Amino acid sequence: MSALIEFEQVCKFYQMGDTVVKAADHISMKIEKGEFVAIVGQSGSGKSTCMNIIGCLDVPTEGTYRLNGRDVGKMSRNELAAVRNEMLGFIFQQYDLLPRLNLLENVEVPLIYAGVPRSQRHARAKAVLEQVGLGDKLKNKPNQLSGGQQQRVSIARALVRGPSVILADEPTGALDSHTGREVLKMLQQLNEQGHTVVLITHDNSIAAMARRIIRLEDGKIVYDGDPAAPEATRIRPAGKGGEAECS
Protein backbone atom coordinates (compact mmCIF):
# COMPACT_ATOMS: atom_id res chain seq x y z
CA MET A 1 0.00 0.00 0.00
CA SER A 2 1.55 3.25 -1.11
CA ALA A 3 1.48 6.47 0.89
CA LEU A 4 -1.30 9.01 0.41
CA ILE A 5 1.12 11.65 -0.78
CA GLU A 6 4.37 10.55 -2.34
CA PHE A 7 7.05 12.85 -3.78
CA GLU A 8 9.80 11.15 -5.72
CA GLN A 9 12.63 13.47 -6.77
CA VAL A 10 10.10 16.23 -7.47
CA CYS A 11 11.56 19.30 -9.14
CA LYS A 12 10.00 22.55 -10.18
CA PHE A 13 12.23 24.93 -12.08
CA TYR A 14 11.28 28.36 -13.33
CA GLN A 15 13.19 30.41 -15.84
CA MET A 16 13.54 33.96 -14.49
CA GLY A 17 15.54 36.00 -16.94
CA ASP A 18 18.92 34.33 -17.23
CA THR A 19 18.74 32.36 -14.03
CA VAL A 20 16.88 29.18 -13.30
CA VAL A 21 14.97 29.29 -10.02
CA LYS A 22 14.82 25.91 -8.33
CA ALA A 23 11.56 26.21 -6.40
CA ALA A 24 11.61 22.50 -5.71
CA ASP A 25 14.88 20.70 -6.01
CA HIS A 26 14.63 16.92 -5.97
CA ILE A 27 12.22 16.66 -3.10
CA SER A 28 11.30 13.18 -1.94
CA MET A 29 8.87 12.57 0.89
CA LYS A 30 5.85 10.54 1.92
CA ILE A 31 2.81 11.58 3.86
CA GLU A 32 0.62 8.78 5.15
CA LYS A 33 -3.11 8.84 5.62
CA GLY A 34 -4.16 10.42 8.91
CA GLU A 35 -1.04 12.54 9.39
CA PHE A 36 -0.93 16.19 10.43
CA VAL A 37 2.05 17.66 8.64
CA ALA A 38 3.30 21.22 8.64
CA ILE A 39 5.43 22.30 5.71
CA VAL A 40 7.49 25.18 6.97
CA GLY A 41 9.87 27.58 5.37
CA GLN A 42 10.60 31.21 4.76
CA SER A 43 9.30 32.91 1.69
CA GLY A 44 11.23 31.65 -1.30
CA SER A 45 11.90 28.33 0.37
CA GLY A 46 9.65 26.52 -2.05
CA LYS A 47 6.81 25.73 0.34
CA SER A 48 4.20 27.42 -1.88
CA THR A 49 5.44 25.44 -4.86
CA CYS A 50 5.21 22.36 -2.73
CA MET A 51 1.66 23.19 -1.78
CA ASN A 52 0.70 23.91 -5.39
CA ILE A 53 2.01 20.54 -6.44
CA ILE A 54 0.36 18.68 -3.56
CA GLY A 55 -2.83 20.60 -4.37
CA CYS A 56 -2.68 19.56 -8.02
CA LEU A 57 -2.68 23.21 -9.06
CA ASP A 58 0.73 22.66 -10.63
CA VAL A 59 2.66 19.70 -11.95
CA PRO A 60 6.36 18.96 -11.36
CA THR A 61 8.89 19.66 -14.11
CA GLU A 62 10.76 16.53 -13.11
CA GLY A 63 10.11 13.60 -10.82
CA THR A 64 6.80 12.07 -9.90
CA TYR A 65 4.06 12.99 -7.48
CA ARG A 66 1.62 10.28 -6.58
CA LEU A 67 -1.60 11.09 -4.82
CA ASN A 68 -3.28 7.98 -3.51
CA GLY A 69 -1.09 5.96 -5.84
CA ARG A 70 -2.00 7.94 -8.99
CA ASP A 71 0.68 9.81 -10.94
CA VAL A 72 -0.51 13.40 -11.05
CA GLY A 73 2.13 14.54 -13.53
CA LYS A 74 0.50 12.54 -16.29
CA MET A 75 -2.97 13.95 -15.79
CA SER A 76 -4.81 16.30 -18.14
CA ARG A 77 -6.09 19.62 -16.84
CA ASN A 78 -9.58 18.21 -16.55
CA GLU A 79 -8.37 15.20 -14.59
CA LEU A 80 -6.47 17.54 -12.28
CA ALA A 81 -9.65 19.52 -11.73
CA ALA A 82 -11.52 16.34 -10.89
CA VAL A 83 -8.78 15.31 -8.43
CA ARG A 84 -8.87 18.73 -6.76
CA ASN A 85 -12.62 18.45 -6.43
CA GLU A 86 -12.63 14.91 -5.13
CA MET A 87 -9.54 14.49 -3.02
CA LEU A 88 -8.38 17.93 -1.88
CA GLY A 89 -9.88 20.50 0.41
CA PHE A 90 -8.27 23.92 0.24
CA ILE A 91 -8.15 26.44 3.06
CA PHE A 92 -6.61 29.77 2.04
CA GLN A 93 -5.07 32.59 4.01
CA GLN A 94 -7.67 35.11 2.77
CA TYR A 95 -10.52 32.56 3.23
CA ASP A 96 -11.37 33.23 -0.42
CA LEU A 97 -15.08 32.80 -0.18
CA LEU A 98 -17.15 33.97 -3.14
CA PRO A 99 -18.56 37.31 -2.00
CA ARG A 100 -21.82 37.20 -3.94
CA LEU A 101 -22.89 33.82 -2.62
CA ASN A 102 -24.26 33.14 0.85
CA LEU A 103 -22.54 30.64 3.15
CA LEU A 104 -24.64 27.69 2.05
CA GLU A 105 -24.02 28.46 -1.61
CA ASN A 106 -20.32 28.92 -0.99
CA VAL A 107 -20.03 25.53 0.62
CA GLU A 108 -22.13 23.99 -2.16
CA VAL A 109 -19.75 25.07 -4.93
CA PRO A 110 -17.53 21.95 -4.84
CA LEU A 111 -20.66 19.79 -4.79
CA ILE A 112 -22.00 21.54 -7.89
CA TYR A 113 -18.79 20.73 -9.73
CA ALA A 114 -19.12 17.14 -8.57
CA GLY A 115 -22.63 17.00 -10.05
CA VAL A 116 -24.40 16.33 -6.75
CA PRO A 117 -28.18 16.91 -7.03
CA ARG A 118 -29.60 20.00 -5.40
CA SER A 119 -31.38 18.41 -2.46
CA GLN A 120 -28.35 16.36 -1.41
CA ARG A 121 -26.18 19.40 -1.84
CA HIS A 122 -28.23 21.44 0.58
CA ALA A 123 -28.25 18.74 3.21
CA ARG A 124 -24.53 18.06 2.93
CA ALA A 125 -23.50 21.73 2.97
CA LYS A 126 -25.77 22.43 5.88
CA ALA A 127 -24.31 19.53 7.83
CA VAL A 128 -20.70 20.70 7.47
CA LEU A 129 -21.63 24.30 8.29
CA GLU A 130 -23.26 23.01 11.46
CA GLN A 131 -20.13 21.02 12.17
CA VAL A 132 -18.03 24.22 12.15
CA GLY A 133 -20.65 25.97 14.29
CA LEU A 134 -22.24 28.21 11.67
CA GLY A 135 -25.53 26.37 11.22
CA ASP A 136 -27.46 29.51 12.11
CA LYS A 137 -25.91 31.73 9.44
CA LEU A 138 -26.58 29.76 6.29
CA LYS A 139 -28.08 32.68 4.39
CA ASN A 140 -25.48 35.26 5.43
CA LYS A 141 -23.03 36.70 2.97
CA PRO A 142 -19.32 36.25 3.78
CA ASN A 143 -18.80 39.98 4.41
CA GLN A 144 -21.29 39.82 7.29
CA LEU A 145 -18.95 37.49 9.16
CA SER A 146 -15.78 37.96 11.17
CA GLY A 147 -12.47 36.67 9.83
CA GLY A 148 -12.53 33.64 12.12
CA GLN A 149 -16.05 32.78 11.04
CA GLN A 150 -15.13 33.16 7.38
CA GLN A 151 -12.21 30.83 7.87
CA ARG A 152 -14.56 28.32 9.45
CA VAL A 153 -16.76 28.57 6.35
CA SER A 154 -13.77 27.85 4.19
CA ILE A 155 -12.98 24.85 6.39
CA ALA A 156 -16.55 23.69 5.88
CA ARG A 157 -16.11 24.15 2.14
CA ALA A 158 -12.90 22.14 2.26
CA LEU A 159 -14.66 19.35 4.14
CA VAL A 160 -17.84 19.14 2.14
CA ARG A 161 -16.58 16.63 -0.43
CA GLY A 162 -14.99 14.42 2.22
CA PRO A 163 -11.50 14.93 0.78
CA SER A 164 -8.46 12.74 1.34
CA VAL A 165 -6.26 15.72 2.14
CA ILE A 166 -7.02 19.06 3.75
CA LEU A 167 -4.53 21.57 2.47
CA ALA A 168 -4.29 24.71 4.59
CA ASP A 169 -2.16 27.55 3.22
CA GLU A 170 -1.31 29.97 6.04
CA PRO A 171 -4.81 29.54 7.47
CA THR A 172 -4.12 31.85 10.39
CA GLY A 173 -2.20 34.49 8.48
CA ALA A 174 -5.05 36.97 8.40
CA LEU A 175 -6.37 36.26 11.89
CA ASP A 176 -5.48 37.54 15.33
CA SER A 177 -3.62 35.05 17.49
CA HIS A 178 -6.67 34.03 19.52
CA THR A 179 -8.86 33.26 16.51
CA GLY A 180 -5.87 31.71 14.82
CA ARG A 181 -5.56 29.27 17.70
CA GLU A 182 -9.21 28.33 17.37
CA VAL A 183 -8.81 27.59 13.70
CA LEU A 184 -5.74 25.51 14.38
CA LYS A 185 -7.60 23.67 17.11
CA MET A 186 -10.28 22.89 14.59
CA LEU A 187 -7.67 21.50 12.22
CA GLN A 188 -6.31 19.37 15.05
CA GLN A 189 -9.78 18.06 15.77
CA LEU A 190 -10.27 17.19 12.12
CA ASN A 191 -6.99 15.33 12.19
CA GLU A 192 -8.11 13.46 15.29
CA GLN A 193 -11.26 12.48 13.41
CA GLY A 194 -9.03 10.86 10.80
CA HIS A 195 -8.50 13.61 8.22
CA THR A 196 -5.07 14.06 6.71
CA VAL A 197 -4.04 17.68 7.21
CA VAL A 198 -1.20 19.45 5.43
CA LEU A 199 -0.47 22.87 6.83
CA ILE A 200 1.75 25.33 4.99
CA THR A 201 3.19 28.14 7.08
CA HIS A 202 6.22 30.29 7.67
CA ASP A 203 5.47 30.50 11.38
CA ASN A 204 7.29 27.97 13.57
CA SER A 205 4.91 28.38 16.48
CA ILE A 206 2.01 27.45 14.27
CA ALA A 207 3.90 24.59 12.70
CA ALA A 208 4.48 23.28 16.21
CA MET A 209 0.78 22.43 16.42
CA ALA A 210 1.33 19.71 13.81
CA ARG A 211 2.56 16.22 14.54
CA ARG A 212 5.29 16.34 11.94
CA ILE A 213 7.30 19.15 10.44
CA ILE A 214 8.86 19.27 7.01
CA ARG A 215 11.18 22.22 6.75
CA LEU A 216 12.15 23.54 3.33
CA GLU A 217 14.99 25.79 2.33
CA ASP A 218 15.92 26.72 -1.20
CA GLY A 219 13.66 24.07 -2.58
CA LYS A 220 15.18 21.29 -0.48
CA ILE A 221 14.00 19.46 2.59
CA VAL A 222 16.29 20.33 5.49
CA TYR A 223 14.31 18.73 8.24
CA ASP A 224 11.57 16.14 8.45
CA GLY A 225 10.36 14.88 11.77
CA ASP A 226 9.08 15.64 15.27
CA PRO A 227 8.13 19.30 15.84
CA ALA A 228 9.45 19.09 19.37
CA ALA A 229 13.04 18.36 18.28
CA PRO A 230 15.36 21.37 18.42
CA GLU A 231 16.37 20.91 14.76
CA ALA A 232 12.79 21.49 13.71
CA THR A 233 13.11 25.20 14.17
CA ARG A 234 16.69 25.55 13.12
CA ILE A 235 17.59 27.40 9.93
CA ARG A 236 20.74 27.35 7.86
CA PRO A 237 21.66 30.69 6.38
CA ALA A 238 21.48 30.44 2.65
CA GLY A 239 24.70 29.62 0.82
CA LYS A 240 26.62 28.84 4.02
CA GLY A 241 27.33 25.64 5.78
CA GLY A 242 26.98 27.23 9.20
CA GLU A 243 23.98 27.14 11.48
CA ALA A 244 21.76 29.84 12.86
CA GLU A 245 18.79 29.96 15.15
CA CYS A 246 15.48 31.26 14.09
CA SER A 247 12.50 31.62 16.36
Added chain:
Amino acid sequence: MLLTETFWLALKNIWSNKMRTFLTMLGIIIGVTAVIVIVGLGNGITKSVEESFAAMGTDILQLTVWGRGTSRNISVDGVYRIVDENSDLLKGVSPNIYFSGNVRVGTTTFRYTSVYGVNEEFLSMRNYKIAEGRGIQYMDIVDHKQVCVIGDYLAREGFGGDAVGKTIKIGAYKFRIVGVLAPKVESADLQMGGDDDRIYLPYSTAMRLSSTSTVNDYIVTMTNDQYVSQAKAALENSLYNVFQDDSVYYVYSMGEMLDVKNATISMAITVLAVIAGISLVVGGIGIMNIMLVSVTERTREIGIRKALGARESVIMLQFVMEAATTSAMGGVFGILLGYGISSVATSVLPSIIDMTVKVSPTMSSVVVAFGISVGIGVLFGYLPALRAARLNPIEALRYD
Protein backbone atom coordinates in the same frame (compact mmCIF):
# COMPACT_ATOMS: atom_id res chain seq x y z
CA MET B 1 -28.20 20.63 -13.86
CA LEU B 2 -24.94 22.45 -14.18
CA LEU B 3 -26.62 24.49 -16.88
CA THR B 4 -29.37 25.79 -14.59
CA GLU B 5 -26.89 26.44 -11.79
CA THR B 6 -24.73 28.38 -14.20
CA PHE B 7 -27.74 30.29 -15.46
CA TRP B 8 -28.74 31.35 -11.94
CA LEU B 9 -25.20 32.32 -11.23
CA ALA B 10 -25.15 34.42 -14.38
CA LEU B 11 -28.36 36.17 -13.32
CA LYS B 12 -26.88 36.80 -9.90
CA ASN B 13 -23.75 38.34 -11.38
CA ILE B 14 -25.76 40.44 -13.81
CA TRP B 15 -27.96 41.64 -10.99
CA SER B 16 -25.02 42.64 -8.84
CA ASN B 17 -23.74 44.82 -11.69
CA LYS B 18 -27.04 46.30 -12.78
CA MET B 19 -25.82 49.61 -14.12
CA ARG B 20 -22.90 48.18 -15.99
CA THR B 21 -24.97 45.37 -17.44
CA PHE B 22 -27.66 47.79 -18.54
CA LEU B 23 -25.17 50.01 -20.33
CA THR B 24 -23.65 46.97 -21.97
CA MET B 25 -27.08 45.77 -23.02
CA LEU B 26 -27.96 49.13 -24.46
CA GLY B 27 -26.11 48.39 -27.68
CA ILE B 28 -28.08 45.19 -28.15
CA ILE B 29 -31.34 46.86 -27.12
CA ILE B 30 -30.89 49.63 -29.66
CA GLY B 31 -29.84 47.19 -32.38
CA VAL B 32 -32.75 44.83 -31.83
CA THR B 33 -35.23 47.68 -31.54
CA ALA B 34 -33.96 49.20 -34.76
CA VAL B 35 -34.13 45.90 -36.64
CA ILE B 36 -37.65 45.21 -35.46
CA VAL B 37 -38.99 48.68 -36.15
CA ILE B 38 -37.34 48.89 -39.56
CA VAL B 39 -38.54 45.48 -40.66
CA GLY B 40 -41.98 46.33 -39.29
CA LEU B 41 -41.95 49.62 -41.15
CA GLY B 42 -40.97 47.90 -44.39
CA ASN B 43 -43.69 45.39 -43.80
CA GLY B 44 -46.23 48.15 -43.20
CA ILE B 45 -45.22 50.16 -46.26
CA THR B 46 -45.28 47.07 -48.47
CA LYS B 47 -48.70 46.16 -47.16
CA SER B 48 -50.10 49.62 -47.63
CA VAL B 49 -48.71 49.83 -51.17
CA GLU B 50 -50.11 46.41 -51.93
CA GLU B 51 -53.49 47.42 -50.61
CA SER B 52 -53.63 50.57 -52.66
CA PHE B 53 -52.60 48.58 -55.73
CA ALA B 54 -55.07 45.86 -54.95
CA ALA B 55 -57.78 48.53 -54.89
CA MET B 56 -56.70 49.50 -58.38
CA GLY B 57 -56.54 45.83 -59.28
CA THR B 58 -53.43 43.79 -59.79
CA ASP B 59 -55.21 41.57 -62.31
CA ILE B 60 -55.65 44.35 -64.82
CA LEU B 61 -53.57 45.83 -67.59
CA GLN B 62 -54.04 49.41 -68.62
CA LEU B 63 -53.72 49.90 -72.33
CA THR B 64 -53.12 53.27 -73.95
CA VAL B 65 -53.17 53.53 -77.72
CA TRP B 66 -52.13 56.74 -79.41
CA GLY B 67 -52.09 55.32 -82.87
CA ARG B 68 -50.78 57.29 -85.80
CA GLY B 69 -53.35 59.97 -86.44
CA THR B 70 -56.89 58.93 -87.18
CA SER B 71 -55.99 57.06 -90.31
CA ARG B 72 -53.95 54.39 -88.64
CA ASN B 73 -55.65 53.43 -85.46
CA ILE B 74 -57.44 50.51 -83.94
CA SER B 75 -61.15 50.42 -83.32
CA VAL B 76 -62.79 49.33 -80.13
CA ASP B 77 -63.84 46.17 -81.91
CA GLY B 78 -60.24 45.66 -82.98
CA VAL B 79 -59.13 45.69 -79.36
CA TYR B 80 -61.99 43.33 -78.45
CA ARG B 81 -60.75 40.97 -81.17
CA ILE B 82 -57.22 41.00 -79.80
CA VAL B 83 -58.50 40.10 -76.36
CA ASP B 84 -60.60 37.28 -77.83
CA GLU B 85 -57.59 35.93 -79.71
CA ASN B 86 -55.64 35.73 -76.44
CA SER B 87 -58.44 34.31 -74.35
CA ASP B 88 -56.03 31.94 -72.60
CA LEU B 89 -54.41 34.93 -70.91
CA LEU B 90 -56.84 37.81 -71.32
CA LYS B 91 -60.36 37.70 -69.99
CA GLY B 92 -62.18 40.95 -70.54
CA VAL B 93 -61.72 44.43 -71.89
CA SER B 94 -63.44 47.76 -71.53
CA PRO B 95 -62.75 51.25 -72.77
CA ASN B 96 -61.84 53.49 -69.90
CA ILE B 97 -62.33 57.04 -71.03
CA TYR B 98 -61.70 59.82 -68.57
CA PHE B 99 -64.53 62.30 -68.85
CA SER B 100 -63.92 65.75 -67.48
CA GLY B 101 -66.47 68.14 -66.14
CA ASN B 102 -67.71 69.45 -62.82
CA VAL B 103 -70.01 67.05 -61.07
CA ARG B 104 -72.98 68.81 -59.51
CA VAL B 105 -75.99 67.65 -57.59
CA GLY B 106 -78.35 70.58 -57.27
CA THR B 107 -76.03 73.37 -56.15
CA THR B 108 -73.38 71.12 -54.57
CA THR B 109 -70.19 70.54 -56.54
CA PHE B 110 -68.26 67.30 -56.09
CA ARG B 111 -64.77 68.44 -56.87
CA TYR B 112 -62.98 65.12 -56.44
CA THR B 113 -65.39 62.83 -58.24
CA SER B 114 -63.89 61.03 -61.26
CA VAL B 115 -66.01 60.19 -64.28
CA TYR B 116 -65.22 57.35 -66.70
CA GLY B 117 -66.79 56.06 -69.86
CA VAL B 118 -66.91 52.26 -69.83
CA ASN B 119 -68.68 49.36 -71.51
CA GLU B 120 -71.29 46.93 -70.22
CA GLU B 121 -68.66 44.47 -68.97
CA PHE B 122 -66.62 46.91 -66.95
CA LEU B 123 -68.43 46.59 -63.64
CA SER B 124 -68.34 42.81 -63.54
CA MET B 125 -64.72 42.82 -64.74
CA ARG B 126 -63.76 44.92 -61.74
CA ASN B 127 -66.00 42.95 -59.41
CA TYR B 128 -68.13 45.96 -58.61
CA LYS B 129 -71.45 45.01 -57.09
CA ILE B 130 -74.65 46.82 -57.87
CA ALA B 131 -76.34 47.78 -54.64
CA GLU B 132 -79.38 49.29 -56.22
CA GLY B 133 -80.78 49.67 -59.73
CA ARG B 134 -78.80 48.25 -62.65
CA GLY B 135 -75.42 48.52 -64.33
CA ILE B 136 -74.45 49.90 -67.75
CA GLN B 137 -76.10 47.84 -70.47
CA TYR B 138 -75.28 47.14 -74.09
CA MET B 139 -78.26 49.16 -75.30
CA ASP B 140 -77.09 52.18 -73.32
CA ILE B 141 -73.91 52.09 -75.40
CA VAL B 142 -75.60 51.48 -78.70
CA ASP B 143 -78.06 54.30 -78.08
CA HIS B 144 -75.52 56.71 -76.52
CA LYS B 145 -77.82 57.05 -73.53
CA GLN B 146 -77.14 59.75 -70.93
CA VAL B 147 -77.32 57.38 -67.99
CA CYS B 148 -74.82 56.64 -65.29
CA VAL B 149 -73.96 54.37 -62.38
CA ILE B 150 -72.56 56.11 -59.33
CA GLY B 151 -70.51 55.09 -56.31
CA ASP B 152 -71.79 54.67 -52.79
CA TYR B 153 -70.17 57.83 -51.42
CA LEU B 154 -71.74 60.02 -54.05
CA ALA B 155 -75.15 58.38 -53.52
CA ARG B 156 -75.01 59.06 -49.81
CA GLU B 157 -73.54 62.56 -49.92
CA GLY B 158 -75.49 63.77 -52.95
CA PHE B 159 -78.81 62.01 -52.56
CA GLY B 160 -79.03 60.81 -49.01
CA GLY B 161 -78.78 57.23 -50.22
CA ASP B 162 -81.79 57.49 -52.56
CA ALA B 163 -80.17 58.16 -55.94
CA VAL B 164 -81.68 55.78 -58.49
CA GLY B 165 -83.88 57.65 -60.94
CA LYS B 166 -82.47 61.04 -59.94
CA THR B 167 -80.46 63.32 -62.19
CA ILE B 168 -76.83 64.38 -61.85
CA LYS B 169 -75.05 67.08 -63.81
CA ILE B 170 -71.61 66.59 -65.32
CA GLY B 171 -70.29 69.68 -67.01
CA ALA B 172 -73.15 70.90 -69.16
CA TYR B 173 -74.93 67.55 -69.44
CA LYS B 174 -77.54 65.85 -67.35
CA PHE B 175 -77.42 62.14 -66.63
CA ARG B 176 -80.03 59.86 -65.18
CA ILE B 177 -78.75 57.62 -62.41
CA VAL B 178 -79.68 54.02 -63.12
CA GLY B 179 -77.65 52.24 -60.50
CA VAL B 180 -75.63 52.64 -57.31
CA LEU B 181 -72.58 50.55 -56.53
CA ALA B 182 -72.00 48.76 -53.26
CA PRO B 183 -69.40 50.47 -51.01
CA LYS B 184 -65.77 49.41 -51.48
CA VAL B 185 -63.82 51.75 -49.22
CA GLU B 186 -64.27 51.25 -45.49
CA SER B 187 -62.27 54.11 -44.06
CA ALA B 188 -64.35 57.27 -44.01
CA ASP B 189 -61.24 59.41 -44.58
CA LEU B 190 -60.50 57.75 -47.89
CA GLN B 191 -63.96 57.79 -49.43
CA MET B 192 -63.86 61.27 -50.89
CA GLY B 193 -62.09 61.05 -54.25
CA GLY B 194 -61.72 57.30 -53.77
CA ASP B 195 -63.32 54.29 -55.44
CA ASP B 196 -66.74 55.10 -54.04
CA ASP B 197 -66.64 58.64 -55.42
CA ARG B 198 -67.00 57.63 -59.07
CA ILE B 199 -69.41 57.96 -61.96
CA TYR B 200 -69.50 55.45 -64.83
CA LEU B 201 -71.09 56.37 -68.18
CA PRO B 202 -71.56 54.36 -71.37
CA TYR B 203 -68.29 54.97 -73.25
CA SER B 204 -70.10 55.87 -76.46
CA THR B 205 -71.92 58.64 -74.66
CA ALA B 206 -68.65 59.92 -73.22
CA MET B 207 -67.06 59.91 -76.69
CA ARG B 208 -69.93 61.73 -78.25
CA LEU B 209 -70.17 64.39 -75.57
CA SER B 210 -66.43 65.07 -75.61
CA SER B 211 -66.37 64.96 -79.40
CA THR B 212 -63.70 62.31 -79.79
CA SER B 213 -63.76 59.62 -82.41
CA THR B 214 -61.22 57.23 -81.00
CA VAL B 215 -60.80 55.43 -77.71
CA ASN B 216 -57.27 55.75 -76.34
CA ASP B 217 -57.58 54.08 -72.98
CA TYR B 218 -58.69 50.57 -72.14
CA ILE B 219 -58.49 48.32 -69.22
CA VAL B 220 -57.92 44.63 -69.82
CA THR B 221 -58.38 41.90 -67.23
CA MET B 222 -56.28 38.78 -67.10
CA THR B 223 -57.37 35.20 -66.56
CA ASN B 224 -54.67 34.75 -63.93
CA ASP B 225 -52.69 37.47 -62.21
CA GLN B 226 -49.74 35.09 -61.82
CA TYR B 227 -49.02 35.49 -65.54
CA VAL B 228 -48.83 39.25 -65.69
CA SER B 229 -45.78 39.46 -67.90
CA GLN B 230 -47.03 36.79 -70.33
CA ALA B 231 -50.40 38.52 -70.64
CA LYS B 232 -48.70 41.84 -71.14
CA ALA B 233 -46.42 40.37 -73.80
CA ALA B 234 -49.33 38.74 -75.64
CA LEU B 235 -51.22 42.01 -75.75
CA GLU B 236 -48.15 43.89 -76.93
CA ASN B 237 -47.45 41.32 -79.66
CA SER B 238 -50.94 41.57 -81.05
CA LEU B 239 -50.75 45.35 -81.04
CA TYR B 240 -47.41 45.25 -82.77
CA ASN B 241 -48.91 43.09 -85.48
CA VAL B 242 -51.49 45.81 -86.05
CA PHE B 243 -49.19 48.83 -85.98
CA GLN B 244 -45.73 47.40 -86.81
CA ASP B 245 -44.45 50.01 -84.36
CA ASP B 246 -44.06 49.70 -80.62
CA SER B 247 -44.07 53.39 -79.88
CA VAL B 248 -47.77 54.02 -80.50
CA TYR B 249 -49.21 52.05 -77.65
CA TYR B 250 -48.30 51.33 -74.08
CA VAL B 251 -49.37 48.51 -71.80
CA TYR B 252 -49.16 49.34 -68.15
CA SER B 253 -49.38 46.57 -65.60
CA MET B 254 -50.35 47.23 -62.01
CA GLY B 255 -48.90 43.91 -60.98
CA GLU B 256 -45.53 44.70 -62.52
CA MET B 257 -45.55 48.15 -61.02
CA LEU B 258 -46.30 46.59 -57.69
CA ASP B 259 -43.41 44.17 -58.07
CA VAL B 260 -41.03 46.98 -58.97
CA LYS B 261 -42.25 49.08 -56.05
CA ASN B 262 -42.01 46.18 -53.65
CA ALA B 263 -38.52 45.38 -54.84
CA THR B 264 -37.47 48.99 -54.26
CA ILE B 265 -39.02 49.05 -50.82
CA SER B 266 -37.51 45.76 -49.77
CA MET B 267 -34.11 46.89 -51.01
CA ALA B 268 -34.32 50.08 -48.95
CA ILE B 269 -35.51 48.13 -45.94
CA THR B 270 -32.75 45.56 -46.32
CA VAL B 271 -30.13 48.30 -46.39
CA LEU B 272 -31.60 49.89 -43.27
CA ALA B 273 -31.89 46.54 -41.50
CA VAL B 274 -28.26 45.76 -42.29
CA ILE B 275 -27.22 49.10 -40.81
CA ALA B 276 -29.28 48.27 -37.74
CA GLY B 277 -27.64 44.86 -37.73
CA ILE B 278 -24.25 46.53 -37.60
CA SER B 279 -25.28 48.19 -34.37
CA LEU B 280 -26.01 44.70 -33.04
CA VAL B 281 -22.44 43.73 -33.84
CA VAL B 282 -21.19 46.90 -32.15
CA GLY B 283 -23.32 45.95 -29.15
CA GLY B 284 -21.67 42.55 -29.22
CA ILE B 285 -18.25 44.13 -29.11
CA GLY B 286 -19.42 46.10 -26.07
CA ILE B 287 -20.36 42.83 -24.42
CA MET B 288 -17.00 41.32 -25.26
CA ASN B 289 -15.26 44.34 -23.79
CA ILE B 290 -17.16 44.23 -20.54
CA MET B 291 -16.71 40.48 -20.28
CA LEU B 292 -12.95 40.91 -20.60
CA VAL B 293 -13.07 43.44 -17.78
CA SER B 294 -15.20 41.06 -15.78
CA VAL B 295 -12.77 38.18 -16.30
CA THR B 296 -9.91 40.34 -15.08
CA GLU B 297 -11.89 41.53 -12.07
CA ARG B 298 -12.84 38.01 -11.17
CA THR B 299 -9.45 36.43 -11.74
CA ARG B 300 -9.23 35.46 -8.09
CA GLU B 301 -12.73 34.00 -8.13
CA ILE B 302 -11.75 31.94 -11.15
CA GLY B 303 -8.69 30.72 -9.27
CA ILE B 304 -10.79 29.72 -6.27
CA ARG B 305 -13.29 27.94 -8.47
CA LYS B 306 -10.52 26.07 -10.19
CA ALA B 307 -9.03 25.07 -6.85
CA LEU B 308 -12.45 23.78 -5.84
CA GLY B 309 -12.50 21.56 -8.88
CA ALA B 310 -14.11 23.56 -11.69
CA ARG B 311 -13.09 22.17 -15.05
CA GLU B 312 -12.18 24.58 -17.83
CA SER B 313 -15.43 23.84 -19.60
CA VAL B 314 -17.35 24.87 -16.49
CA ILE B 315 -15.56 28.22 -16.22
CA MET B 316 -16.06 28.66 -19.93
CA LEU B 317 -19.76 27.92 -19.66
CA GLN B 318 -20.11 30.38 -16.80
CA PHE B 319 -18.78 33.31 -18.79
CA VAL B 320 -20.42 32.40 -22.07
CA MET B 321 -23.69 32.00 -20.20
CA GLU B 322 -23.26 35.39 -18.60
CA ALA B 323 -22.59 37.06 -21.94
CA ALA B 324 -25.44 35.22 -23.63
CA THR B 325 -27.83 36.04 -20.80
CA THR B 326 -26.85 39.70 -20.94
CA SER B 327 -27.42 39.93 -24.65
CA ALA B 328 -30.57 37.80 -24.54
CA MET B 329 -32.00 40.16 -21.94
CA GLY B 330 -30.99 43.04 -24.18
CA GLY B 331 -32.79 41.22 -26.97
CA VAL B 332 -35.98 40.87 -24.95
CA PHE B 333 -35.93 44.53 -23.93
CA GLY B 334 -35.22 45.43 -27.54
CA ILE B 335 -38.20 43.41 -28.74
CA LEU B 336 -40.50 45.05 -26.21
CA LEU B 337 -39.17 48.49 -27.05
CA GLY B 338 -39.46 47.66 -30.74
CA TYR B 339 -43.13 46.81 -30.34
CA GLY B 340 -43.67 49.96 -28.31
CA ILE B 341 -42.01 52.20 -30.88
CA SER B 342 -43.85 50.39 -33.68
CA SER B 343 -47.24 51.19 -32.20
CA VAL B 344 -46.22 54.79 -31.51
CA ALA B 345 -44.95 55.07 -35.09
CA THR B 346 -48.19 53.64 -36.43
CA SER B 347 -50.18 56.41 -34.81
CA VAL B 348 -47.68 59.20 -35.53
CA LEU B 349 -46.56 58.36 -39.07
CA PRO B 350 -49.76 59.27 -40.95
CA SER B 351 -49.43 62.87 -39.83
CA ILE B 352 -45.79 63.00 -41.01
CA ILE B 353 -45.74 61.13 -44.30
CA ASP B 354 -49.41 61.41 -45.24
CA MET B 355 -49.82 57.68 -45.63
CA THR B 356 -51.49 55.16 -43.37
CA VAL B 357 -48.77 52.68 -42.51
CA LYS B 358 -49.28 50.07 -39.85
CA VAL B 359 -45.79 49.37 -38.51
CA SER B 360 -46.22 45.69 -37.80
CA PRO B 361 -43.15 43.75 -36.60
CA THR B 362 -43.07 40.29 -38.12
CA MET B 363 -42.80 37.25 -35.91
CA SER B 364 -39.81 36.11 -37.95
CA SER B 365 -37.96 39.39 -37.36
CA VAL B 366 -38.58 39.02 -33.63
CA VAL B 367 -37.32 35.44 -33.60
CA VAL B 368 -34.33 36.33 -35.74
CA ALA B 369 -33.48 39.41 -33.64
CA PHE B 370 -33.64 37.37 -30.45
CA GLY B 371 -31.63 34.55 -31.95
CA ILE B 372 -29.00 36.92 -33.25
CA SER B 373 -28.67 38.69 -29.93
CA VAL B 374 -28.16 35.39 -28.10
CA GLY B 375 -25.76 34.31 -30.83
CA ILE B 376 -23.82 37.55 -30.47
CA GLY B 377 -23.57 37.00 -26.73
CA VAL B 378 -22.19 33.50 -27.26
CA LEU B 379 -19.87 34.62 -30.03
CA PHE B 380 -18.48 37.67 -28.27
CA GLY B 381 -18.53 35.98 -24.86
CA TYR B 382 -16.43 33.15 -26.21
CA LEU B 383 -13.09 34.92 -26.29
CA PRO B 384 -13.28 36.34 -22.74
CA ALA B 385 -14.59 32.98 -21.50
CA LEU B 386 -11.72 31.18 -23.14
CA ARG B 387 -9.32 33.56 -21.45
CA ALA B 388 -10.97 32.85 -18.11
CA ALA B 389 -10.94 29.10 -18.63
CA ARG B 390 -7.28 29.07 -19.57
CA LEU B 391 -6.13 31.08 -16.54
CA ASN B 392 -3.39 29.41 -14.61
CA PRO B 393 -4.98 28.60 -11.23
CA ILE B 394 -1.85 29.49 -9.26
CA GLU B 395 -1.53 32.90 -10.82
CA ALA B 396 -5.26 33.45 -10.54
CA LEU B 397 -5.15 32.66 -6.81
CA ARG B 398 -2.26 35.06 -6.34
CA TYR B 399 -4.10 37.87 -8.13
CA ASP B 400 -5.41 40.75 -6.00
